[in-house]
Amino acid sequence: MAAGGKRALFLDCDDTLYHNGFKTAELLTVSIAQYCETHLGITYEKSVELYKQHGTCLKGLEAEHIPHDREHFLETVHRVHLDFGADARLREMLARLDHGSSEVRVFTASVASHALRCLEHLGIAEQLVTPERPIIDVKSVEFRSKHHREAFTIAQSLVRVAEPALCTLVDDNWTNIRAAKAAGWRTVVVGHVSRYGEPASGLEEADHVIGSIHELPTILPEFFVCEHAQQSAAALARAE
Ligand SMILES: [Mg+2]
Known part of the structure; x- marks a missing residue:
């Protein structure tokens, strides 16, 4: 268990778990x-x-x-054509998530049926969704938009994490990142430039910027089994 209590990782779906130029x-x-x-x-x-x-x-x-x-x-x-296929590299990465010490959920502003269809196209549904770990969608957060901090407060309560600082959002949308930060969350923006061409280095509310979801273990090793073990071993070695 993480020091200070259970932590949670929330992964946006569209343009975060896949990217197809919007x-x-x-x-x-x-x-x-x-x-x-x-x-x-x-x-x-x-x-x-x-x-x-x-x-x-x-x-x-x-x-x-x-x-x-x-x-x-x-x-x-949300019944639209999906033009992307399986992502074996992402599947392998998600298989290394440490579900024992943290809650990992897909958190979409759309509906769960659409997000599940995207996950199935990517071949990662079983890595992220189980009866115990359902998708958090717009209905789960009482139809609040992710543009408002209340959506994040409700999502935090759904996973029963004590402190907002123990919640991390990974999302491509800058307005969502700003709202999550206002709710006290840690934030990771996906994409070095926004959908509208602005450089993400200018987004103050982003704690981290990554080019693609595949980079997640390098900045959030605590959520992954191998990386966390390697990080602990390195810390021990430094202490000796
Ligand atoms: Mg998105």
Whole structure:
């Protein structure tokens, strides 16, 4: 067990566990706009406006009291084509996670069904999801957006970790990183530049910046069995 209590590692799904140049994100944007047009009679421009004003289109629908079926919306808009395949290197890395001393969860702002489909495409579902370690999704955090610190406070309570400082978020989204930091979490941003081309060195709320998820053991060795053992052995050797 980690000194000071159990710690937790939260892994975002889209554009964190895989990276395809935000193609899936773009398909999701189109899917949301199509849903709004087909099912709610809302124009593309209006759906974009709702997203910009409220952080997500769904939040906008709620804020502006536009009648909609939340469950149907979430499950339908996420049924998009996934253009990526299995990642053997990531699977091998995740197989070395130390589940004995920490909680490791996928934490997505989408729905669990979409995240699970992504994990299955990557060939890593069984490494990250079990009945005891379900995906934390937008429903799990009472439909809070990851743009708000409350989502992180709820996620922390779900894994029963005592202190926010014992929680670490790995995510590509800068707004999510800022909200997690505001909640007192440790943060790792994935991607040396943001989706909009800004250098991640300018993101003050990021404790670490990595180019890809595969670099995780080098900066967070305490979450991995081999790296943690090697680190302890090195510390012992230095002490002798
Ligand atoms: Mg993401």
